[in-house]
Structure formats: C-alpha cells, structure tokens
Amino acid sequence: MRKSAENEVVSGWDVYWRLLSYVRGHWPMFILAFIGFALYAASQTAAAKWLEGFIDAVESGNLDQRVWLALAIILIFLVRGLGTLLGNYGFSYVARAVVSRLRCQMFDHLLVLPCAFYQRHTSAELLSRLTYNVEQVTGAATDALKTAVREGLTVIGLFGYMLYLNWKLTLLFVAIAPLVGAVVALASKRLRRLSHGIQDSVGDISSAASEAIKGYQVVRVFGGAEAERARFNRVSERNRRQFMKMVVTQSITTPVIQMLVAAVVALLTYIAMSPALLASMTTGQFIAFISAASLMAKPIRQLTEINSTVQKGVAAAESFFKLFDEQPERNTGAVTLTSAQGRVEFREVSFSYPDSEGPALKQVSFRIEPGETVALVGRSGSGKSTLAGLLPRFYDVKEGEILLDDRPLSEYTLESLRSQIALVNQHVVLFEGTIAENIAYGALAGASDAAIRAAADAAMVTEFTERLPQGLNTLIGENGLLLSGGQRQRIAIARALLKDAPLLILDEATSALDTESERFIQTALEHVIQDRSTLVIAHRLSTIERADRILVMEQGVVIEQGSHEELLAQGGSYARLYKMQFNQD
Structure with missing residues (x-):
C-alpha cells in the first residue's frame, strides 16, 4: 500500500x-x-x-x-x-x-x-x-x-x-x-483522486447535455424529457458531491x-x-x-x-x-501519390474492430479497374462501410493486402493517398459557414466561384439555393441545421464533385434524397463516374443497376458478384433482395 x-x-x-x-x-x-x-x-x-x-x-x-x-x-x-x-x-x-x-x-x-x-x-x-x-x-x-x-x-x-x-x-x-x-x-x-472524479463528472455532464440538446425532437416526441432530466440531475449531483468532498478536504x-x-x-x-x-x-x-x-x-x-x-x-x-501519448495514425509510407490511375485490388483482406467479438471482414478479394464502378450491397452490418473505410486507411488491415495502382496502400503517404479519394458519407458532416464554403472545404478552399457553381449545379444544390436570399453564400448554421437532410447530402455530393478525384466512394450517397432529386443526382453521377474508379454502397438497388459489377456481402464475406443482369439470372441473394424491394415474384 x-x-x-x-x-x-x-x-x-x-x-x-x-x-x-x-x-x-x-x-x-x-x-x-x-x-x-x-x-x-x-x-x-x-x-x-x-x-x-x-x-x-x-x-x-x-x-x-x-x-x-x-x-x-x-x-x-x-x-x-x-x-x-x-x-x-x-x-x-x-x-x-x-x-x-x-x-x-x-x-x-x-x-x-x-x-x-x-x-x-x-x-x-x-x-x-x-x-x-x-x-x-x-x-x-x-x-x-x-x-x-x-x-x-x-x-x-x-x-x-x-x-x-x-x-x-x-x-x-x-x-x-x-x-x-x-x-x-x-x-x-x-x-x-477527487480531482479525477470531478473531471470525469464534468465529461458526463457535457455528454448528457449534448445528447439531449442534439436529440431534442426525439426527446419530446417519445416523452424522454423526464428520463433525460433525471440523468442530467444524477451526473450533476455526482459533480456536486465530488466538489464538496474537495472543499471539505481543503x-x-x-x-x-x-x-x-x-x-x-x-x-x-x-x-x-x-x-x-x-x-x-x-x-x-x-x-x-x-x-x-x-x-x-x-x-x-x-x-x-x-x-x-x-x-x-x-x-x-x-x-x-x-x-x-496516444499514437497518431501510422503514416510510414514514403511514396507521394500525385495522380492515381484508380486500379484497386483487395487481396484476402480480413479485418476486426478493436474489442469486437468477431471479424467484420473475412478474406475479401476483388478488383476495381480504372474507370470501373463497383457496388456493394447487403444487409446492415454485412461489412460494406467497413470495407469502404479501409481504402482511405481510416483503419489498417491486419490480414491481407489492399493495393492501389499495384502498390500496397501502406507505401503511400496518408496525405497523398487521401488527396486522390473523394468521399460522400451516409451521415453528412457540414461545418458552420456558407454553402459555398462547405462545397469548397479544406484543400478545395481556393476553388473558383465558377468551379463551385458548376459542382453545385451538377449536384442539384442550386435547385434550392436559388430560392435563398444569399444563394450559395447563405449561412447554414451548425452542421447544416437550417437545411433538410436531402439538401445537406446534395452539398456533400457537390463537395466530392468539386474535388474531382480519380477514386470516388459513395456510402449511401443518395439515401436522404427524394425520388425526384435522386433521379437528377443519378444522372449527374453517371457522368461523373465515367472517368474514375467508383465504389458505391447502396441499399436502394435501383441506384446501382448500371454498375459494372455488384458485390453481395453477408457477415463480412462476398457471397455473390456480377452485373445486375447476371445476379438476377443466378436467382440468389441479390435476386431475393431485388424482388423484396420491388415486390416482384
């Protein structure tokens, strides 16, 4: 002791x-x-x-x-x-x-x-x-x-x-x-010891308040106000007790x-x-x-x-x-990638999240040729988003290998690798500022007004900004609070279009769009993906019918692959998913 x-x-x-x-x-x-x-x-x-x-x-x-x-x-x-x-x-x-x-x-x-x-x-x-x-x-x-x-x-x-x-x-x-x-x-x-307790309790207070404020609509509709109030009072009381113990000691x-x-x-x-x-x-x-x-x-x-x-x-x-003292991302690559051709290959890739019970991916192998569009479909939790997250090296594979232009991803510097990739997430992230600033975000900040407008036109952003007083210069609030889900997603797509990268990842990119907007976006994306390698994740099978190849995933394993017509002809999992969505026998 x-x-x-x-x-x-x-x-x-x-x-x-x-x-x-x-x-x-x-x-x-x-x-x-x-x-x-x-x-x-x-x-x-x-x-x-x-x-x-x-x-x-x-x-x-x-x-x-x-x-x-x-x-x-x-x-x-x-x-x-x-x-x-x-x-x-x-x-x-x-x-x-x-x-x-x-x-x-x-x-x-x-x-x-x-x-x-x-x-x-x-x-x-x-x-x-x-x-x-x-x-x-x-x-x-x-x-x-x-x-x-x-x-x-x-x-x-x-x-x-x-x-x-x-x-x-x-x-x-x-x-x-x-x-x-x-x-x-x-x-x-x-x-x-008491100071550690106070700091932990301050974090709990921030977490409880943040969740209740962000989810205020769910809290009110589902009658969660009393539960959230009790939770906040509980963590606040813990903070008070810890603080008073410190006062007594002093x-x-x-x-x-x-x-x-x-x-x-x-x-x-x-x-x-x-x-x-x-x-x-x-x-x-x-x-x-x-x-x-x-x-x-x-x-x-x-x-x-x-x-x-x-x-x-x-x-x-x-x-x-x-x-x-937390270790930063491993950035051991020495090769600077200036202009990728877009040839991607997954070789026997297996991956498990830290502290997870089982693997998220099991020996996945496939290729994407330059300019080819490959779609991933499957139930939730089948490993589609995990697979897409490995390409920009958000995670490093432990088993197997991923190659870009016939080189392992680990040989490229992180910055140059990610400069060749455009990404549209299912959960769109916008930043406080104007719509134009969110389209030309980060390294794209030097883009011309004409380029920003061209990307906004292609992604159907100008369709709703023309009705706004400030147009593309309209402030959108914290995380685009003043916009609808479909409008926010269109801005994210415009951002990816403006980057004009040789690799494009679309993770449920059209999930928040209405039918009419989705039709326009699909037309725009068909033009955009012609000259770049594209990895598409979609639940709506209608959005990937024209993909060069479709991979069907289940529990981290690719169980089927082929074109839309080939997979329908096989009468397997893809055909069942397709019939289920469109009520076809």
Missing part, C-alpha cells in the same frame, strides 16, 4: 515537471514576473524593518528621523505596487500562453489520431478536456507557481530577517516543517496548518518575553520579530492552499498527457 502511494507521488511530480516544461518558452516574461514578486517580498521584509526603526526612534526620542520614516512608507508601497504589477502581468501572460499552447497542441493531436480512438471516447468528453481540464492545468502551471514564487519569496525574506534578529527563536519555525509536510502529503493524495487542511503556525507564534511570544531575551533585544527588534512571525502566517497558509490547485492541475494534466 505504501509503495503504491509513493509511486503515485513520484508520478505526480513527473507529471508536474512535464507540465512546467510548457512554461520554458516564456522565460523572459517569467523572469520579469519573478523580479516583480521579489520586489513584493522585499517590501514585506522592509515593512517589518521599518516598524523596528519607527519604534526605536520613538522610544529613543530621535524624532528627527520622521522625514525619512515617512518617505520610507511611500517608497515601500511604491515598490510593492510595482512588484505586484510586474508579477501579476508576467504570470498572467505566461498563463494564457500556456492555455493557448495546450489547447492548440491537443487539437492538433486530435486531428491525427486514428479512428479507433474516437470510437472509445465521446465528443463531449474530448470537449471537456479542451475547456474545463485545460483551465485546471493552467492553474497548476501558472497560478500555483505565481503563489509559490510570491509567497515563497516573502517567507524567505521574513525568515531571513528573523534569523538576523534572533536565530535561536527563529529555529522554532523549522520545527513545524515536518508536520506541515505530513499534512500536505496526506491531503495531496485525496485531492488528486477546509480541514488549511485550518490545521494555520493552527500549527499559530502555536509556534504563540510559543515565540511566550519565550521572547522572558527577561533574558528582552534584555538582548531592543523594543523595536522585539516587536519587529513578533510582527515578522505574524506576517509569515498568511503566506504559509497560501502556500499550503496551492496544494489543491496543483493536485487539480496534475489530475487534469494526466488526462492531457494520456491523450498526447
């Missing part, structure tokens, strides 16, 4: 030192802040020294020093104000720089993590790390450091002055150091340490007033000594309170660094 606690402390310090590495790039501002707080600490010690001089001057009747004593007060507070300004500005500058760097680094890393990572973590959890956790991390990296520097220098200054006045009495303060350390160590373990720790300091100050007062010690010190020195000892109580208390901030930050940093 003790060994595990020691390991936790060591790992905590390792995490904290790693966190402090983010401050290194801002040493000039950090040094400025350090100088500022050194001036602040010096003013505190100077105030105790001023009190000594004032009392000695009054006691000795040396009233001629009043001018210097008055000017000294102004100088002390001037130095204190300047030091506070420099210290606060410097540390605040570093704090926001660390926040920005951490968020940008996390976001950059999220963009290169493999698809399997996103299957293990919800979007609400990741957003919680970007918002709540990063602020906790910043508190540990800068706010706690600010308090440590300011109050630490103050304690050092006052302690040094007390040593100068009477070193024997000052050593009593050293006696409480082990007791304070024991209390802080005991509280640290519990604070960090509230107990601080008074205990304050009492230890107060006991030492009381003992100092008792001993210092003995006749032998009073004879060796002037009245001014005696009062200055007691004042310095009393002044140390506040910085010592604040130094112990930063423990909770540090522990919250360390707990948050652990979640950050755990994410940073």
Whole structure:
C-alpha cells in the first residue's frame, strides 16, 4: 500500500515537471514576473524593518528621523505596487500562453489520431478536456507557481530577517516543517483522486447535455424529457458531491496548518518575553520579530492552499498527457501519390474492430479497374462501410493486402493517398459557414466561384439555393441545421464533385434524397463516374443497376458478384433482395 502511494507521488511530480516544461518558452516574461514578486517580498521584509526603526526612534526620542520614516512608507508601497504589477502581468501572460499552447497542441493531436480512438471516447468528453481540464492545468502551471514564487519569496525574506534578529527563536519555525509536510502529503493524495472524479463528472455532464440538446425532437416526441432530466440531475449531483468532498478536504487542511503556525507564534511570544531575551533585544527588534512571525502566517497558509490547485492541475494534466501519448495514425509510407490511375485490388483482406467479438471482414478479394464502378450491397452490418473505410486507411488491415495502382496502400503517404479519394458519407458532416464554403472545404478552399457553381449545379444544390436570399453564400448554421437532410447530402455530393478525384466512394450517397432529386443526382453521377474508379454502397438497388459489377456481402464475406443482369439470372441473394424491394415474384 505504501509503495503504491509513493509511486503515485513520484508520478505526480513527473507529471508536474512535464507540465512546467510548457512554461520554458516564456522565460523572459517569467523572469520579469519573478523580479516583480521579489520586489513584493522585499517590501514585506522592509515593512517589518521599518516598524523596528519607527519604534526605536520613538522610544529613543530621535524624532528627527520622521522625514525619512515617512518617505520610507511611500517608497515601500511604491515598490510593492510595482512588484505586484510586474508579477501579476508576467504570470498572467505566461498563463494564457500556456492555455493557448495546450489547447492548440491537443487539437492538433486530435486531428491525427486514428479512428479507433474516437470510437472509445465521446465528443463531449474530448470537449471537456479542451475547456474545463485545460483551465485546471493552467492553474497548476501558472497560478500555483505565481503563489509559490510570491509567497515563497516573502517567507524567505521574513525568515531571513528573523534569523538576523534572533536565530535561536527563529529555529522554532523549522520545527513545524515536518508536520506541515505530513499534512500536505496526506491531503495531496485525496485531492488528486477527487480531482479525477470531478473531471470525469464534468465529461458526463457535457455528454448528457449534448445528447439531449442534439436529440431534442426525439426527446419530446417519445416523452424522454423526464428520463433525460433525471440523468442530467444524477451526473450533476455526482459533480456536486465530488466538489464538496474537495472543499471539505481543503477546509480541514488549511485550518490545521494555520493552527500549527499559530502555536509556534504563540510559543515565540511566550519565550521572547522572558527577561533574558528582552534584555538582548531592543523594543523595536522585539516587536519587529513578533510582527515578522505574524506576517509569515498568511503566506504559509497560501502556500499550503496551492496544494489543491496543483493536485487539480496534475489530475487534469494526466488526462492531457494520456491523450498526447496516444499514437497518431501510422503514416510510414514514403511514396507521394500525385495522380492515381484508380486500379484497386483487395487481396484476402480480413479485418476486426478493436474489442469486437468477431471479424467484420473475412478474406475479401476483388478488383476495381480504372474507370470501373463497383457496388456493394447487403444487409446492415454485412461489412460494406467497413470495407469502404479501409481504402482511405481510416483503419489498417491486419490480414491481407489492399493495393492501389499495384502498390500496397501502406507505401503511400496518408496525405497523398487521401488527396486522390473523394468521399460522400451516409451521415453528412457540414461545418458552420456558407454553402459555398462547405462545397469548397479544406484543400478545395481556393476553388473558383465558377468551379463551385458548376459542382453545385451538377449536384442539384442550386435547385434550392436559388430560392435563398444569399444563394450559395447563405449561412447554414451548425452542421447544416437550417437545411433538410436531402439538401445537406446534395452539398456533400457537390463537395466530392468539386474535388474531382480519380477514386470516388459513395456510402449511401443518395439515401436522404427524394425520388425526384435522386433521379437528377443519378444522372449527374453517371457522368461523373465515367472517368474514375467508383465504389458505391447502396441499399436502394435501383441506384446501382448500371454498375459494372455488384458485390453481395453477408457477415463480412462476398457471397455473390456480377452485373445486375447476371445476379438476377443466378436467382440468389441479390435476386431475393431485388424482388423484396420491388415486390416482384
């Protein structure tokens, strides 16, 4: 038990030192802040020294020093104000720089993590790390450091002055150091554990709220408001309980340490007033000594309170660094693909998702020649979308091999490989902005207005944008909230058309279109797919009748393949699916 606690402390310090590495790039501002707080600490010690001089001057009747004593007060507070300004500005500058760097680094890393990572973590959890956790991390990296520097220098200054006045009495303060350390160590373990609980509960709150807000229509129609309310109240209550446990721990720790300091100050007062010690010190020195000892109580208390901030930050940093340590997508290819011919071959490909019970694909083999259209059909869960996701290397195959232009996909760089592929998903993703910006998205942002309009015309986007006041420049809201499902899908198709890639993947590309729009889109797609290799996934068999070859999949296996007419003539699974859809005997 003790060994595990020691390991936790060591790992905590390792995490904290790693966190402090983010401050290194801002040493000039950090040094400025350090100088500022050194001036602040010096003013505190100077105030105790001023009190000594004032009392000695009054006691000795040396009233001629009043001018210097008055000017000294102004100088002390001037130095204190300047030091506070420099210290606060410097540390605040570093704090926001660390926040920005951490968020940008996390976001950059999220963009290169493999698809399997996103299957293990919800979007609400990741957003919680970007918002709540990063602020906790910043508190540990800068706010706690600010308090440590300011109050630490103050304690050092006052302690040094007390040593100068009477070193024997000052050593009593050293006696409480082990007791304070024991209390802080005991509280640290519990604070960090509670911080983990609070961070998890914040992620649960974000997840519960996000799902209820996004699915508000389903919630209301199916009477789920009460269940969602109960769920949200449950995770909110868990967050409250975790937070209150932390408050109780802090509230107990601080008074205990304050009492230890107060006991030492009381003992100092008792001993210092003995006749032998009073004879060796002037009245001014005696009062200055007691004042310095009393002044140390506040910085010592604040130094112990930063423990909770540090522990919250360390707990948050652990979640950050755990994410940073996630391995990005494997991008070991060295060949840059500039213009693919479009020859695709699957050789005995088998694939299983992480933590899945069985394989999603089993020894799948087929070829797509340049300019050929191959369609995948089958029941839901038969492996069609999985197979399509392997081509852009969203997942890497463990068994078998996929070749493009007679080279394994792993030999190409990810960026160049994906630049040769256009994709239309079943679940369309749009971004906040205009319709034109969503068509010319990412690397397509430099496309001309004429090219954007041509793609929009081909995908029947202009059919509905002509009725909008701003046309293609109309803002569509979050994920195209202001558009219908069919309109959103047409924008996704226009995006793929604008890319004009030699490989085209259509995963239920027409599933959200009405019959009339689908007819127009099919006509447009027939022109588009003539010069490129196309992989089509469809439930509506009417949309793939003209495909060069149709693969019928079932439980991850290709059970039939051939043209539409050939498969109907075989009278197998495809023929049954076709008859079922069109009510034919």
